Amino acid sequence: MNATEQDLLVQASHLTVRYGARRAVDDLSFSIAKGRVVGLLGHNGAGKTTLMKAMVGLAGAEGSLQVLGLDPRRDRVALLQSACYIPDVATLPRWARVEELITLMAGLHPKFSADRARQLLRRTSVGLSDKVKTLSKGMVAQAHLALVAAIDARLMILDEPTLGLDVLSRKAFYEMLVDEWCDGERSVVISTHQVEEIESLLSDVLMLNEGKLVLSLSLEDIDTRFVALSHDAAVAEQMVAAHPLLRYRAGPGPGHAALFDGAPPAHVQALGQRMRPSLVDLFVALTRKPELDRTQF
Amino acid sequence: MSNIVPLMQREWLQHRFGWSLMAGVPIGLALLLVAFGEVQLDPGEAEAAGDALPAMLAAASIGAGTVLVFLIAWLSSAILVSGLSRRDHADRSVEFWLSLPVGHSRFLAMPLFVHLLLVPAAALLVGLVGGTLVSMVLVGRVAGMGAWFALPWATLVPAALAAVGRLLLGLPLATLWLLPLIMLVVLFTAWFRRWGLIIVGVGAGLGSYLLELVFGQPLLWQAVVDLVRNAALSMAGASQTGPTLQGPENALAVLGALPGWVVSDFGHALALLASPLLAGGLLVAAACFALLVDWRRRGAQAAG
Numbered sequence: 001m002n003a004t005e006q007d008l009l010v011q012a013s014h015l016t017v018r019y020g021a022r023r024a025v026d027d028l029s030f031s032i033a034k035g036r037v038v039g040l041l042g043h044n045g046a047g048k049t050t051l052m053k054a055m056v057g058l059a060g061a062e063g064s065l066q067v068l069g070l071d072p073r074r075d076r077v078a079l080l081q082s083a084c085y086i087p088d089v090a091t092l093p094r095w096a097r098v099e100e101l102i103t104l105m106a107g108l109h110p111k112f113s114a115d116r117a118r119q120l121l122r123r124t125s126v127g128l129s130d131k132v133k134t135l136s137k138g139m140v141a142q143a144h145l146a147l148v149a150a151i152d153a154r155l156m157i158l159d160e161p162t163l164g165l166d167v168l169s170r171k172a173f174y175e176m177l178v179d180e181w182c183d184g185e186r187s188v189v190i191s192t193h194q195v196e197e198i199e200s201l202l203s204d205v206l207m208l209n210e211g212k213l214v215l216s217l218s219l220e221d222i223d224t225r226f227v228a229l230s231h232d233a234a235v236a237e238q239m240v241a242a243h244p245l246l247r248y249r250a251g252p253g254p255g256h257a258a259l260f261d262g263a264p265p266a267h268v269q270a271l272g273q274r275m276r277p278s279l280v281d282l283f284v285a286l287t288r289k290p291e292l293d294r295t296q297f
Numbered sequence: 298m299s300n301i302v303p304l305m306q307r308e309w310l311q312h313r314f315g316w317s318l319m320a321g322v323p324i325g326l327a328l329l330l331v332a333f334g335e336v337q338l339d340p341g342e343a344e345a346a347g348d349a350l351p352a353m354l355a356a357a358s359i360g361a362g363t364v365l366v367f368l369i370a371w372l373s374s375a376i377l378v379s380g381l382s383r384r385d386h387a388d389r390s391v392e393f394w395l396s397l398p399v400g401h402s403r404f405l406a407m408p409l410f411v412h413l414l415l416v417p418a419a420a421l422l423v424g425l426v427g428g429t430l431v432s433m434v435l436v437g438r439v440a441g442m443g444a445w446f447a448l449p450w451a452t453l454v455p456a457a458l459a460a461v462g463r464l465l466l467g468l469p470l471a472t473l474w475l476l477p478l479i480m481l482v483v484l485f486t487a488w489f490r491r492w493g494l495i496i497v498g499v500g501a502g503l504g505s506y507l508l509e510l511v512f513g514q515p516l517l518w519q520a521v522v523d524l525v526r527n528a529a530l531s532m533a534g535a536s537q538t539g540p541t542l543q544g545p546e547n548a549l550a551v552l553g554a555l556p557g558w559v560v561s562d563f564g565h566a567l568a569l570l571a572s573p574l575l576a577g578g579l580l581v582a583a584a585c586f587a588l589l590v591d592w593r594r595r596g597a598q599a600a601g
Contacts, residue, residue: 058395058596080398087392093311094388100310107303108397133388144393 007033009155009187010055014063017050024050025061026211034154035184037201040191041283042208048191049088051208052159055189056085068154081111084148088159088191091140094133098126098143105147117150120180124172138169145173149180156181158190162197170197177201199279209287219279226282227260229272242268246285259285300399304407305415312377319373320420323365324427331358331434338439342545349545351444352453355432356552359457362428363421367464370420374412378479379494381408382487382589382597391597401593405586413472413479418465425461452552459556463533466563470531470570474524477578480585487592524578527569535565 010032017025025047032038042048053059055067057076065072070079092101098121106114121128124142132140141161148156158177162170178201182188189206192198205222207215217225231239233256239247242265244258259277263269343350377384382405385391394404436445472479478497486493505518539562540554569575 053596056396058594060595077398077400080396085396087396091389092393093385093390095311104303104307104310105397107306108300108399110398148396 009034009068010189011066012064015051015054015065016062017047017054017059018062019050023211025054025208027063028208028213030206030213030216032155032187032189032204034187036187036203037182038187038189038204038206039195039198039202039279040189040206040208041195041279041287042191043287045210046208046287047211048208049159052085052087052157052189052191055157056080056083081109082153083155083157084151084153085157086144086148086159086161088161088163092132092144092147094131097129097131099128101132101143101147102128105150109151111152112147113150113152117147120146120149120176123176123180136169138165138172141165141169141173142176145176149176154186156186156188158188160191160193162192162194170194174198174201195280195283196278202279205279205282207283207286214286215282222279222282223276225262226277227263227269228257228275228277228281229260229264229269230255230257230275231272232256235271238268238271246281246288248281248284257281300403301407304399304403305411308408308411315373316370316416316419319369320366320423320427323369324362324423324430327362327365327427327431328434331431331438336435336438345545347545349548351436351440351447352449352552353545353548354436354439355445355448355453356456356548358432358435359425359428359453360460362431363424363457363461363464366420366424366427367417371417374416375479378409378412379482380486381405381412382483382592383490386597395593395597401590402586405589405593409479409483414469417468421461421464421468425457429457449549452549456552456555459559463559463563467532467566470566471528473570473579474528474531474575477581477585478521478524480582480589484585484589484592487589487597520574520578523574527572527575530569531566533562535569536562537565 008031010030012031013029015025015028016023028051040048040051050059054061054065055072057072057074057079060073067079068082072079096104102114102117105112105117118128121143124139124146126135126139126143126146130139132143135143145161162173165173174197177188182201190198190201199219202219204218205215206213226245229239236247236256239256239258242258242260244260244264246259248257248259249255257275258264258272259281338350385394433442433445436442436448481497482494484493485496489496501517501521505515505521508517509515536558539558540551542548542551
């Protein structure tokens with residue numbers, strides 16, 4: 001994520017968020033440049049939601065955090081005029097009609113365009129006169145995205161936006177996100193468990209494990225830094241001896257693969273065939289717990 | 298950018314159906330009952346009232362209609378306000394509202410303003426109009442429509458407007474007196490969900506008992522009683538005196554004296570405000586509001 005200072009939309013340095021004695025987010029330092037689509041990955045309880053809440057001023061944090069050049073806690077109202085946020089547990093107010101939400105958003109958000117929201121909603125099956133309580137979960141997610149995408153913001157923060165949606169709804173959600181928001185200038189931070197589905201959207205990855213940042217890298221750099229070798233079972237012992245981050249079954253057949261941080265020794269490389277490491281494998285490798293050690297299978 | 302109007306609009310959009318029922322049902326029922334029910338008057342009293350009967354019926358209808366709609370609106374507002382801090386948790390939309398660029402203070406204050414002041418005030422006006430409609434039907438049935446048009450409007454209108462004006466002016470004062478109690482309930486409901494009201498009630502009772510045990514006086518309970526009593530006096534009766542209805546013979550005189558009494562009574566209600574109890578109560582209310590803002594700033598989660 002190399003960028004000049006003025007291109008950075010988010011800058012965190014030694015960021016820590018505590019809940020009592022527990023550090024939900026522990027000493028994170030990272031930055032997000034404009035035009036990036038950043039995947040925030042981590043297991044349940046890894047600190048993703050807490051980090052996102054801190055980024056929009058809804059959780060107090062130690063250390064330094066600047067979002068769009070503002071202190072999220074102190075300048076929350078100003079920040080939310082240029083950064084929009086879909087929280088994980090959010091649903092739209094069930095009592096409202098979609099048109100009423102547009103009216104309210106137009107009054108409450110200075111950078112919201114009602115016309116743009118109506119235009120975006122035409123992409124969906126959601127009607128303006130529909131009451132939120134009559135919509136399916138997927139339709140609510142689409143309506144919510146249409147509303148926040150109609151905000152002329154520079155940063156969108158999405159916390160598990162497609163949680164609980166079926167595959168068609170998830171696909172429609174991400175299609176709208178890519179088509180209507182990602183323009184190379186505005187940035188998105190998405191946390192999700194459906195890593196495979198969004199891998200193609202992402203430009204960068206932030207990976208959290210028990211509150212700590214275990215990876216902050218662009219996808220291009222992942223391809224150069226991490227090496228995956230597919231290999232036969234016969235050379236498994238030699239692969240293990242080279243201390244891979246992770247060994248796993250690759251594909252439906254008997255093939256195995258080993259994932260290395262950095263290039264493995266030349267004699268090990270010769271034992272297998274280099275392949276692109278998937279984000280899922282990397283996620284498992286970097287966030288696994290010892291009791292789930294997949295190098296032992 | 299001013300987002301006061303949109304925040305008020307949100308209340309309207311969310312509660313307009315309930316408000317319409319609240320105002321429409323009692324007036325509608327009263328109209329139906331008066332129009333199609335049996336109207337029975339004591340023959341002796343009716344005869345004693347003589348020519349003043351239509352005016353007395355009209356005044357009673359207008360007064361009862363106004364007070365009934367106001368009380369229903371005020372009670373439903375009080376119930377709604379007690380759960381205001383957590384109402385968006387029920388449909389899980391709290392985080393949607395938190396994601397909008399609206400200050401916490403403003404977001405919390407505007408619904409309180411709407412439900413504690415605007416809705417009861419609007420109910421007074423609706424009640425006045427509804428009561429007038431009921432009076433038309435009632436007087437029409439008892440004495441004929443001509444009698445309604447022939448009512449002493451020059452006396453009735455100023456009396457009705459003065460009475461409603463007195464209640465309208467008293468409403469903010471009564472709200473000030475009740476604000477510490479209201480804000481305590483709102484805060485404790487935010488912290489402890491539905492237990493909030495119980496905690497405040499039990500806390501006040503237990504605190505009073507302990508204070509009586511230690512100091513020999515139920516100071517806390519006395520303060521609560523005084524706050525409620527002064528709130529009631531702020532609405533009417535602060536002067537402790539007023540025109541007394543002795544019978545049909547002085548009914549119009551009482552109505553005629555109402556505007557003058559209202560001015561004097563409101564003056565007494567204003568004088569009540571110079572009280573250390575109110576100052577202390579408002580400090581408590583301000584502290585509760587600050588804690589509510591802090592609760593929302595931390596993400597509006599339950600305490601503990």
